[in-house]
Each structure stands twice: as C-alpha cells, then as structure tokens.
Amino acid sequence: MLDWWLPENVSTYGRDIDWLFQLIYAITGVTFILVTVALVAFLIMYRDRPGRRARYTHGNTTLEIVWTIVPALILVVLTALSAPAWSRIKMSQPPSDFVVEVTAKQFNWQVKHPSSDKVFLDEMHVPVNQVVLVDLKSQDVIHSFFVPQFRIKQDAVPGRTIRAWFEVTKPGRYEWPCAELCGFGHSGMRGWIYVHSPDDYKKWAAENLGAAATPAETKPETAKPGDAAKPADKQPGGKAKK
Amino acid sequence: MSAHAATAHTVHEHHDVGFVRTYVFSTDHKMIARQFLFMGLFMMILGGLLALIVRWQLAWPETAIPGMSVFLKETGGILEPSTYNMAFTMHATIMIFFVIMPILAGAFGNFCIPLMIGARDMAFPFLNMLSFWTTFSAGIIMLSGFFVEGGHAAAGWTSYAPLSAVAQYTGVNWGQNLWCISLFVMGIGSMMGSINYITTIVNMRAPGMHLFRMPLVVWSLFITAILLLLALPVLTSAVAMLLFDRTLGTSWFAPSGGGEPLLWQHLFWYFGHPEVYILILPAMGIASEILPVFARKPIFGYHAMAFSMIAIAFLSWIVYGHHMFVSGMSPTLGMAFTVTTMVIAVPSAIKTFNWLGTLWGGRIQFTVPMLNAVAFVSMFVIGGLSGIFMASTPVDIYIQDTYFIVAHIHYVVFGGSIFGAFAAIYYWFPKMFGRMTNGLLGHLHFWGTFIFFNCTFFPMHIIGVGGQMRRIYNPMQYEFLQHQQHWNVFITYSAFLLGVSQIFFVINFFYSLFAGPKAPMNPWNANTLEWTAPSPPPHLNWGDHIPTVYRGPYEYSDPDAREDFLPQSQPPAARAGARRH
Numbered sequence: 001m002l003d004w005w006l007p008e009n010v011s012t013y014g015r016d017i018d019w020l021f022q023l024i025y026a027i028t029g030v031t032f033i034l035v036t037v038a039l040v041a042f043l044i045m046y047r048d049r050p051g052r053r054a055r056y057t058h059g060n061t062t063l064e065i066v067w068t069i070v071p072a073l074i075l076v077v078l079t080a081l082s083a084p085a086w087s088r089i090k091m092s093q094p095p096s097d098f099v100v101e102v103t104a105k106q107f108n109w110q111v112k113h114p115s116s117d118k119v120f121l122d123e124m125h126v127p128v129n130q131v132v133l134v135d136l137k138s139q140d141v142i143h144s145f146f147v148p149q150f151r152i153k154q155d156a157v158p159g160r161t162i163r164a165w166f167e168v169t170k171p172g173r174y175e176w177p178c179a180e181l182c183g184f185g186h187s188g189m190r191g192w193i194y195v196h197s198p199d200d201y202k203k204w205a206a207e208n209l210g211a212a213a214t215p216a217e218t219k220p221e222t223a224k225p226g227d228a229a230k231p232a233d234k235q236p237g238g239k240a241k242k
Numbered sequence: 243m244s245a246h247a248a249t250a251h252t253v254h255e256h257h258d259v260g261f262v263r264t265y266v267f268s269t270d271h272k273m274i275a276r277q278f279l280f281m282g283l284f285m286m287i288l289g290g291l292l293a294l295i296v297r298w299q300l301a302w303p304e305t306a307i308p309g310m311s312v313f314l315k316e317t318g319g320i321l322e323p324s325t326y327n328m329a330f331t332m333h334a335t336i337m338i339f340f341v342i343m344p345i346l347a348g349a350f351g352n353f354c355i356p357l358m359i360g361a362r363d364m365a366f367p368f369l370n371m372l373s374f375w376t377t378f379s380a381g382i383i384m385l386s387g388f389f390v391e392g393g394h395a396a397a398g399w400t401s402y403a404p405l406s407a408v409a410q411y412t413g414v415n416w417g418q419n420l421w422c423i424s425l426f427v428m429g430i431g432s433m434m435g436s437i438n439y440i441t442t443i444v445n446m447r448a449p450g451m452h453l454f455r456m457p458l459v460v461w462s463l464f465i466t467a468i469l470l471l472l473a474l475p476v477l478t479s480a481v482a483m484l485l486f487d488r489t490l491g492t493s494w495f496a497p498s499g500g501g502e503p504l505l506w507q508h509l510f511w512y513f514g515h516p517e518v519y520i521l522i523l524p525a526m527g528i529a530s531e532i533l534p535v536f537a538r539k540p541i542f543g544y545h546a547m548a549f550s551m552i553a554i555a556f557l558s559w560i561v562y563g564h565h566m567f568v569s570g571m572s573p574t575l576g577m578a579f580t581v582t583t584m585v586i587a588v589p590s591a592i593k594t595f596n597w598l599g600t601l602w603g604g605r606i607q608f609t610v611p612m613l614n615a616v617a618f619v620s621m622f623v624i625g626g627l628s629g630i631f632m633a634s635t636p637v638d639i640y641i642q643d644t645y646f647i648v649a650h651i652h653y654v655v656f657g658g659s660i661f662g663a664f665a666a667i668y669y670w671f672p673k674m675f676g677r678m679t680n681g682l683l684g685h686l687h688f689w690g691t692f693i694f695f696n697c698t699f700f701p702m703h704i705i706g707v708g709g710q711m712r713r714i715y716n717p718m719q720y721e722f723l724q725h726q727q728h729w730n731v732f733i734t735y736s737a738f739l740l741g742v743s744q745i746f747f748v749i750n751f752f753y754s755l756f757a758g759p760k761a762p763m764n765p766w767n768a769n770t771l772e773w774t775a776p777s778p779p780p781h782l783n784w785g786d787h788i789p790t791v792y793r794g795p796y797e798y799s800d801p802d803a804r805e806d807f808l809p810q811s812q813p814p815a816a817r818a819g820a821r822r823h
Contacts, residue, residue, distance in 0.1 A: 004642075004704050017636045024634060028627035035594065035623050042601040046537070047608070053806060054799040055603030059543035062598065064592070071591040075584040076442060078634060082580060085636040090573035106411065141405040142503060144568065144643060148709035148722055151640050157504060157570045158404060159497030175722045179396045179643040179711045183411055184324040187715030217649065 007148045010195075014151035023081070027074060038193040062063035096131035100124060104136070104143035104156040107185035109176065116209040122191035125208075127201035128171045134164045144180035147193060155180055168195045179229040248426055257676045267375070269367035271352045274374045276674065278348030279667070281378060283751075285340040289387075292333035294741055299326055301734035303716040319393065323715045327396035331387075332673075334399035335421065338521065339428055340381050342655060343662045346524040347470065348377065351439055351463045353674060357772035358457050360448025360789050360811075362782040363519060365441040369434050376431030378651060384424035387417045395421035398713060400514070403495030403506040407487045418717050421795055422485040429478030432470050439467035450791030454548070455810070457770050457795040458541065463529025465555045466520050472559075480509035507566055515562035519554055521655050523623070524594060525662025526551065532752050533597055536612035537604030537767045538806050540796040543596040543818065548590035550596075557586040565640045583633040590626050594619065605799070605806075609766075610684030614665035617692050621657025625650060628703065643713075646706025652699045664691070664747070672761030676778040679758060683750035690743025697736035702730045767807045770795050774811050805807035 009018055046054075101112040104125070111120040126132045136145055138156040145164060146153045154164040168174075177187040196204055268274060298307045299321045306319035314325065321329065351775060352370065356363055364370045387394040394417040397406035401421070409415045441465045447456070456464075484506070486492040493499025495506045534541045563579030565569065597619045606612070628650040632638045642648065664687075671679050708726045710717055717723040717730060764773040771791070775783050789811035797808040 004707070006707055007709055018641055020634055021631065021640070022639050024631050024637060028630055032623060035598065036620060039599055039616070039620055040603070042598065043606060043608075046601060046604045046606050048538075052605055053801075054537060056540065056799050056801055057542070057603070058540050058796075059546065059596075059599065061760060062596075064543055065593040067590055068588060072585075072588050075587055075630075075633075078630070079581055079584045082634040083577060083634055086577060086580070088571065089636060089639065090576070110474050140401055141411050142569075146711070148640075153568045153639050153642055155569045159501075159503065160570055162570045175360070175720060177711060177714075177720060181327070181402070181405065181713040183405060184322075184327060184396070184413065186327075186713065188719045189521055190720060204450040207772050215494040235756070239445075 011150040107189035111189040146179035275353035282345035287618035289336040297734040361446035373434035380428035387420040390416040422481040436467040436470035458530035459527035477513035511562040532615040539604040543598030553589040611669035618661040625653030644706040676759030679754040687746035694740035
C-alpha cells in the first residue's frame with residue numbers, strides 16, 4: 001500500500017493537502033463504486049431476453065433534481081474546504097526573514113542562501129521548523145519548483161519573481177526535481193534540499209557561507225536588477241505581501 | 243421549409259460527375275466524412291506508434307528500440323532526450339488535432355448532421371470540401387516537420403513560451419515553425435467546417451424537425467461547432483503570434499523583449515479547455531444516440547441531456563485557469579477558477595446519471611457499438627472523477643505536472659473520445675459504407691482495447707500519486723521514483739498489447755469495407771432519419787421526398803406501437819387519422 005501512495009509528507013501545509021486528497025479520494029472512490037455497481041447490475045438485469053419489452057419512460061423530474069443537487073452540494077463543500085488551505089499556502093506567507101533566492105536555468109537550480117551571495121548549484125540548505133521563503137526566478141524558460149515530500153510546486157517564470165514558501169518538520173535530504181518541461185535536459189534537472197537541525201544549519205552556514213553571513217536585514221543591496229533583496233511588495237508575481 | 247423545396251428540385255439535375263469530383267474533390271458531405279475518417283485513422287496509427295516509442299523509453303530507458311535503428315541511425319535505435327521530447331509532443335498534437343477532431347467533428351459531424359436532420363447536404367458544400375482539403379494540407383504541413391533540420395516541435399503540445407518562442411531553448415527551428423503554420427491552417431479549416439455545421443443545423447432541418455426533436459448527437463455537434471467557431475480562432479491567433487516571435491522578432495511571449503510568458507498560457511488554455519469539450523461532446527452525443535437504440539428505450543431525460551451540454555459549453559469558457567494554478571497566475575484568480583471548475587462537474591454528473599437511467603429497465607443488446615458506448619460511459623466516469631482532484635487547488639499543487647494528469651487526460655480523450663469514435667464507427671459503418679462489420683473481430687477488438695486501455699492508463703494514477711512528473715525522459719534518474727519503476731514496465735507491456743488489439747480493428751475495417759455482408763437500410767431498427775435513406779445513401783441522400791418528422795428520436799418500446807421502435811418519419815396515421823404535411 002505504501003508503494004501505491006503519496007510520498008512521505010514532511011511539510012507543515014502538506015498535511016492539509018494530504019487530508020483533502022484523501023477526502024476527495026474517499027468521495028470519488030465511493031461514487032465510482034456506486035456508479036459502476038449500478039451500471040454492471042443494469043447490464044446484467046436488463047440484458048435482452050425473449051418476451052420482455054423495455055420500460056417506456058422519458059425520464060423523471062424528481063430524479064433529475066436529486067442528481068443535480070446532490071453532486072452540487074458535495075462540490076460546494078469541497079470548494080469550501082479547499083479555500084482555506086489554498087489561501088494559507090499560496091495567497092500569503094508567514095513572516096520570516098529566511099529568504100532563499102532560487103534562479104532556475106536550463107538545467108540547474110541556482111541557489112543563494114540568506115546573507116550570502118555565493119551561488120550553489122542544485123543544492124539548498126535550510127533549517128528544520130523554519131519558514132523558508134523562496135524568491136523564485138528563471139533566466140530562460142519556465143521551470144517548476146517541485147519537492148514531492150514538501151507538497152510544494154511553483155512555476156518559475158522568466159521576467160517575474162514569485163515568492164513561495166515551505167516549512168519542513170523533519171531533517172533529511174530531499175529530492176528537488178523540475179516539474180515543467182524546460183528543454184532536452186528537463187529530465188534530470190534535479191537538486192537536493194538538505195534540511196538540518198538549527199545547530200547543524202548554523203555550523204553548515206559558518207563553514208560554507210563564510211564571512212558574508214550577516215543578518216539578512218543588513219545585507220547591502222546588490223546592483224543586479226531583480227535581486228532577491230527587493231521587498232516583497234515590489235514583486236510582480238501577484239502575491240499578497242506579508 | 244424553403245431549403246427543402248430548393249434542394250428537392252436539384253435532385254433531378256444530378257448527373258455523374260466523374261472520378262475526381264466523386265472521390266477526391268467531392269462536395270458530397272458523405273464523401274467528405276469518409277475522407278476525414280480515413281485521414282483520422284491513418285494519423286491514429288502514427289500517433290499510436292509515437293506513443294509506443296515514448297512508452298518503451300519510460301520502461302527501459304536508453305535501450306535500443308526494436309526497429310527504430312532505421313530512423314535513429316546515429317544512436318542505433320536509442321531515443322535521445324530531444325527526440326523523446328519530439329515524440330511525446332507530436333503524439334499529443336497528432337492525436338488531438340489530426341485524429342480525434344477529424345474523426346469526431348470532421349467525419350461524424352459531416353456524416354450525421356445532414357442525414358439526421360433530413361437535409362440533402364451541408365449548407366455550403368463547396369466550403370465543406372475546402373474545409374477538408376485545408377485540414378488535409380495542415381496535416382501534410384505537420385508531417386513535413388519530421389523531415390526538417392533540427393527535428394519536429396519538442397516543447398510539448400502546449401508549447402509553453404518562452405521554450406517554444408526562442409529556437410535555441412529547444413534547438414528546434416523549422417519544426418516548431420511548421421507546427422505553428424500547420425495549426426494555423428488547421429484553425430482556418432476548422433472555422434469553415436464549424437460555420438457550415440451551424441448554418442446547416444439552423445436552416446436546413448426537415449419539416450417537423452424542431453430543435454427539441456433533434457437527435458442528441460446533432461445537439462452535441464451543434465454545440466461543438468459553436469465552441470470550435472469561438473475557441474479555435476484564439477489558438478489560430480496565438481500560434482500566429484508565436485510564429486511572429488520566432489521569425490519576425492516580435493516579442494509577445496519572450497520576456498527578453500518585454501513579452502509575457504503567461505500570456506501564451508492564457509491564450510492557449512482559453513482555447514485549450516473548450517478544446518477538451520470539443521473532443522468529448524461529440525462522444526457524449528454518440529453515446530446518447532447508441533444507448534437508447536440498444537437498450538430499446540427512450541433516452542432518459544432528453545431535455546436534461548441537451549441543456550447539460552449547453553451548460554458544459556458555456557462553462558468551458560470560464561474554467562480554463564485550472565490549468566494554471568501553479569503557473570504564477572494570481573492565486574486569488576485561481577480560487578475563482580476552482581469554483582467554476584467544481585460547477586462544470588455538475589452537468590457531467592447529470593449526463594452520467596441519465597445514461598444510467600437509460601440503461602435501467604431496458605432490453606440491452608450487447609452489440610459492438612453498444613459495448614463501446616457503455617465503455618465510454620464507464621471510462622468517462624473515471625476521467626470525470628479524477629478531474630475533481632485537480633479542481634481542488636491545494637491538491638492540484640501536488641498533482642499538477644504528474645502522471646495523474648496524464649492518466650486523467652487519457653481517461654477523458656481515449657476512454658471518452660476514442661471509445662466514442664469506435665462506437666460511432668461500428669454503429670454507422672453500415673450506413674457509411676453499405677456493409678456490415680464482422681461481429682467476432684469487433685468483440686475481440688473491443689475487449690482487447692477495453693482491458694489493455696485500463697491496464698495502460700489506470701496505473702498512471704498510481705505513479706502520478708507517487709510523484710512521477712510528466713514529460714520526463716528517464717524516471718530512473720530520480721531516487722524517489724525508482725521504487726515504482728515496475729509500474730512503468732507494466733504500463734508499457736499493456737500499451738503494446740493495446741496497440742496489438744487495434745490490428746483486429748484494421749482487419750475488420752478493411753475486410754468489411756470490401757467483403758462485409760450488404761447492409762440493409764435499417765440494420766439496428768433505429769428511429770433517426772439516416773436509417774430511412776439507402777445504405778449507403780446516394781448523392782443528395784433521399785429520392786424525391788425529404789422525410790417529414792413527426793416525433794422525437796428515441797421512441798423505443800412505445801406500448802402503443804407494434805414494433806419496439808417508431809421511426810421519426812413514420813406518420814402517426816393510426817392514431818392521428820390524417821397525414822400532416
């Protein structure tokens with residue numbers, strides 16, 4: 001069964017997504033079984049047999065109303081249940097000063113960690129239980145930031161900076177593929193996200209981000225246009241500011 | 243009706259027009275229908291082979307494909323990533339634009355509309371011929387792309403800009419240009435066809451054939467034509483803009499010159515979502531036509547069926563954003579598209595329940611067209627239900643761009659449209675070609691297709707939930723996907739058997755075409771008007787008199803009638819006492 005299911009979830013909002021997935025799975029599963037059982041039963045019960053005539057009926061208004069309203073109600077409920085999770089995941093971000101700048105290109109993720117201008121290729125390091133804001137850009141075509149175990153997916157669109165976020169609850173090493181066709185090297189465009197305990201992250205940052213590791217707020221603005229240090233409200237991605 | 247009088251007059255002027263005007267540049271809607279059918283079936287072979295190449299690569303990545311060393315000389319038959327991208331791009335492009343649309347809208351639109359509304363031909367027979375040859379030219383242009391330097395388009399059938407807009411991003415130059423030109427030409431051909439269909443249905447119905455006596459397949463083709471008329475021009479414009487970006491240096495979609503990549507997605511899906519309904523509505527109509535005939539029962543809820551199709555058509559304009567939930571489009575807008583997407587599920591549910599209602603209490607005959615029509619209903623249920631996962635925005639974040647989407651689209655367009663097309667081919671073959679198809683071969687084809695279709699596409703839900711992305715070249719490059727690779731192997735075996743099952747169809751089709759038993763006028767004891775014309779119908783369809791319509795199309799098993807069917811054109815002489823004119 002585990003082989004047949006969603007990969008392990010390790011992010012905070014992943015629980016909301018998985019819960020909705022399971023709910024829809026249950027609703028559609030039951031519907032499918034009911035419809036299929038009815039269909040097969042009708043095919044067997046009403047198969048052509050000599051001496052029988054089909055029922056002469058053109059429909060039933062009560063039934064039409066019932067099978068219009070019942071699915072409509074179920075779908076209204078599903079919409080209502082989807083809205084809060086969507087709002088939480090995509091329409092706003094929790095406050096955080098841990099901003100990672102990710103610029104996708106054919107066929108790599110280029111990563112700048114907070115308070116450092118050093119570019120890492122296909123490698124991101126973040127602390128566990130920390131809201132990580134990602135300023136997502138692309139320098140050529142559309143790519144898509146996908147980490148199956150985080151339940152995150154966000155396209156990177158050239159010409160825009162789109163802010164996404166995640167918060168991981170379990171340290172580990174997680175695969176980070178590109179999910180949008182981006183050329184002949186699309187398959188295999190893949191990075192790794194290392195989630196450390198806070199202490200391990202500090203240690204890693206000290207060793208790898210070097211002297212440039214100063215607090216994010218005091219980081220000087222670089223001359224490069226469209227840099228991650230721009231405040232969120234100047235971003236054209238249509239995101240609500242925090 | 244004046245059109246009736248005018249065309250009835252011309253029937254006497256009919257004379258032999260020679261081989262070219264009869265078989266090549268024919269203006270007869272039935273010949274054009276056959277031309278569309280042959281074109282679609284030929285392209286289906288090509289599209290299917292491309293799919294098998296893709297499947298081989300996914301099951302046994304980077305191994306030589308048997309027989310492909312002829313085409314891929316440098317690699318000895320191994321598919322390279324760029325060729326792989328080309329294969330799946332062209333598989334989808336061909337199947338959607340040159341298989342399903344020509345067969346369902348082109349062939350059966352042309353064949354059914356005049357015959358089922360009681361018209362002698364289309365409103366504009368010459369435009370009809372032009373529509374086919376324009377579409378045919380588009381097909382030739384599309385195929386020529388395989389032979390140009392750099393290969394054919396490889397940016398996916400959705401051709402998202404800027405990947406598709408700048409040649410060096412894919413390395414494809416003229417392939418993508420020809421892709422744009424071909425779809426542009428196809429768009430023009432389709433516009434000619436849709437204007438013709440709409441005009442014919444509005445103006446040329448036989449006496450007594452008011453709108454709510456029209457067979458549901460005519461309703462579905464009418465609504466499809468309206469969608470085609472309004473949706474295709476958006477694609478036609480978009481591919482022209484894309485071509486200008488690629489060749490003339492404009493910058494609609496590439497941000498380097500101030501363009502907006504999401505504009506392409508908005509234009510594409512504004513066409514693309516109605517397109518999905520263009521592909522499925524005729525199949526819905528076909529199922530609604532065939533289920534009553536072989537259940538010997540009136541369709542359940544005729545008006546609900548017609549109005550739900552109208553609702554689907556209207557709503558299909560305002561749901562397209564659900565393809566773009568994670569594209570960077572405003573998430574607030576995404577919420578609005580969730581609401582409309584959930585709403586469009588309701589008419590689909592209504593249709594499904596009405597099909598079940600039609601079977602209930604029937605006297606079901608398991609003919610080959612009936613089996614295909616029932617398969618359509620059950621496969622459409624799966625395709626419809628899996629769509630609800632995508633409608634829920636948070637769930638879509640995860641399953642977007644995975645094989646779950648691939649499974650969903652194939653349950654809708656293969657499980658739906660292709661089973662609908664097979665049902666239609668088996669059902670109207672006697673009328674179209676004047677010969678019956680072989681039942682045994684038909685059953686073998688149906689059961690092989692039904693079983694291996696499900697073995698091929700159902701496990702795609704599973705690997706999609708496991709996270710496998712669509713359009714990847716080699717799943718084994720990803721650690722989190724390696725544990726489910728056995729599914730990819732299973733799917734590929736099933737896909738090959740699905741392909742093999744089609745051999746029964748090819749044999750049946752050509753055997754029956756030349757050596758099938760002669761078809762009677764009304765082999766299925768059906769009510770609609772096409773069964774009152776000879777098999778196959780002559781030029782201008784009926785002799786001196788167009789049939790007059792006295793009732794709806796689904797009067798089966800009326801307790802007052804002696805037979806269990808009551809043709810639309812049979813005068814109610816016994817009860818009404820007088821003939822109506």
